[in-house]
Amino acid sequence: MTMFKTFGATLAAALVAGQAFAADVTIRLAHLNPEDPFQSHSGTMAAVFKSLVESNSNGEIEVQLFPNGQLGKDNEVIEQVRTGLVESTISSAGGIAQHYNLVGVFDIPFAFPNIGVASRVISKDSSFGQKFIADLESKTDLKVLGMIDSGGFFAFTNSKKPIESVADMEGLRIRTMTLPTHEAIVSSLGGQPTPLPWAEVYTALQTGVADGQMNPVPIIAFAKFDEVQKYLSITNHVITPYIWSMNADFYNGLSDEHRTLVNWAAEVATESGRAMSRVIEASDRGLPALAAKMEVNVVPPAEQAKFAEAAQPAVRALIEDQYGAEGIEMLDALLASIEEEKGAF
Structure with missing residues (x-):
C-alpha cells in the first residue's frame, strides 16, 4: 500500500x-x-x-x-x-x-524478409494492421x-562470446521483455530467458544478473549497452511493434x-x-558507433535458417497453446499479409 x-x-x-x-x-x-x-x-x-x-x-x-x-x-x-x-x-x-496478449503473434521468428516488408505490414493502414488494431480496440x-516497428530488427548482445550459431546460445542468460513468445525464442535456442522490465535492464547486464539481451540497434545504442556488453550479433530474428x-x-x-x-x-x-x-x-548514432566499441558479427543466411528451424515451431506452439484458435487465426493473418507485401519488392 x-x-x-x-x-x-x-x-x-x-x-x-x-x-x-x-x-x-x-x-x-x-x-x-x-x-x-x-x-x-x-x-x-x-x-x-x-x-x-x-x-x-x-x-x-x-x-x-x-x-x-x-x-x-x-x-x-x-x-x-x-x-x-x-x-x-x-x-x-x-x-x-x-x-x-495477441501482440505476441508478431514474435514468430524470421517471418519478415526485410525492413521494407516490415514497414508496410507494421502499420495501421496495412490489411493486417487494420484487423489487428480493430481487435485491440474492441x-x-x-x-x-x-x-510502428520498435526500431528495426532485433539483434543479440552479450558479455560472453559472439553468437555465430545456435550452439553459441547454450546457457546464455538473455534478458527478454515480459513476453512469453520472447521467452520461447530464447529457450528454443538453448538460452535461459530472463524477463525483466526495461528500467532494470542496464543494471542487470552490468551486474551479471543477465549475460545479454535482444533489441534493435537504435535501442541498444541509446541505452548505452555497449558500456556493459562486449559482443553484438546481428541475427535479425524478430521485429516487434x-x-x-x-x-x-x-x-x-x-x-x-x-x-x-x-x-x-x-x-x-x-x-x-x-x-x-x-x-x-x-548513422554514427547507431551501428557504426556500436561497432567502434563492440565486437560485431553478422549471422549468415544459412545459420539464420537453423535459428528459424529451432525457434519458429516453439513460438507457433506457444501461440496455439496460450491464445488458442484466435491466436493462430491472427498469426496466419499476419503471415498472409507478409506474403502479400513481399510482392511490392
Missing part, C-alpha cells in the same frame, strides 16, 4: 508540474525512451506530434511530454491511459502484452493512433476539428519516427 501511495504521489506531482500553462485541451503523452528526437523513434514521434498539434490548434491544445518512463513502467502507463489519468502513450510490445479502452494509443473516451470527446488534427499529426509523426529509426541505424 505504501509503494502504491508513493507511486501515486510521484505521478500526481509530475502531472501537476506539467500543467502550469494549461490550454483548452491538454494531451499528456508518455513514452519510455529519451526525449531527444535524434535518439529514438518515440522521441521523434512525440516531438513532431507536439509541434504540429500546438502550432496548428491556435493555442487550443497543449501537448505535455513525459519521456524516459517518468510516469512508470510501460504496462502501468497503459493502465493510466485506459483509466483516463493520462491521455496518450507510445508503448512497447512488452507493455501492450499485459493488456492485449478489447481495451484504447484508440490506436499509430503503429510499438503502439501509440490514446484514451478512447478522450479521443471521442474531442471536437471534429481537434480530432482531425490529432489524426493527421499522429500519422506524420509516426512516419517521422519510422524514418528516424532508419537514420539512427545507419
Whole structure:
C-alpha cells in the first residue's frame, strides 16, 4: 500500500508540474525512451506530434511530454491511459502484452524478409494492421493512433562470446521483455530467458544478473549497452511493434476539428519516427558507433535458417497453446499479409 501511495504521489506531482500553462485541451503523452528526437523513434514521434498539434490548434491544445518512463513502467502507463489519468502513450510490445496478449503473434521468428516488408505490414493502414488494431480496440479502452516497428530488427548482445550459431546460445542468460513468445525464442535456442522490465535492464547486464539481451540497434545504442556488453550479433530474428494509443473516451470527446488534427499529426509523426529509426541505424548514432566499441558479427543466411528451424515451431506452439484458435487465426493473418507485401519488392 505504501509503494502504491508513493507511486501515486510521484505521478500526481509530475502531472501537476506539467500543467502550469494549461490550454483548452491538454494531451499528456508518455513514452519510455529519451526525449531527444535524434535518439529514438518515440522521441521523434512525440516531438513532431507536439509541434504540429500546438502550432496548428491556435493555442487550443497543449501537448505535455513525459519521456524516459517518468510516469512508470510501460504496462502501468497503459493502465493510466485506459483509466483516463493520462491521455496518450507510445508503448512497447512488452507493455501492450499485459493488456492485449495477441501482440505476441508478431514474435514468430524470421517471418519478415526485410525492413521494407516490415514497414508496410507494421502499420495501421496495412490489411493486417487494420484487423489487428480493430481487435485491440474492441478489447481495451484504447484508440490506436499509430503503429510502428520498435526500431528495426532485433539483434543479440552479450558479455560472453559472439553468437555465430545456435550452439553459441547454450546457457546464455538473455534478458527478454515480459513476453512469453520472447521467452520461447530464447529457450528454443538453448538460452535461459530472463524477463525483466526495461528500467532494470542496464543494471542487470552490468551486474551479471543477465549475460545479454535482444533489441534493435537504435535501442541498444541509446541505452548505452555497449558500456556493459562486449559482443553484438546481428541475427535479425524478430521485429516487434510499438503502439501509440490514446484514451478512447478522450479521443471521442474531442471536437471534429481537434480530432482531425490529432489524426493527421499522429500519422506524420509516426512516419517521422519510422524514418528516424532508419537514420539512427545507419548513422554514427547507431551501428557504426556500436561497432567502434563492440565486437560485431553478422549471422549468415544459412545459420539464420537453423535459428528459424529451432525457434519458429516453439513460438507457433506457444501461440496455439496460450491464445488458442484466435491466436493462430491472427498469426496466419499476419503471415498472409507478409506474403502479400513481399510482392511490392
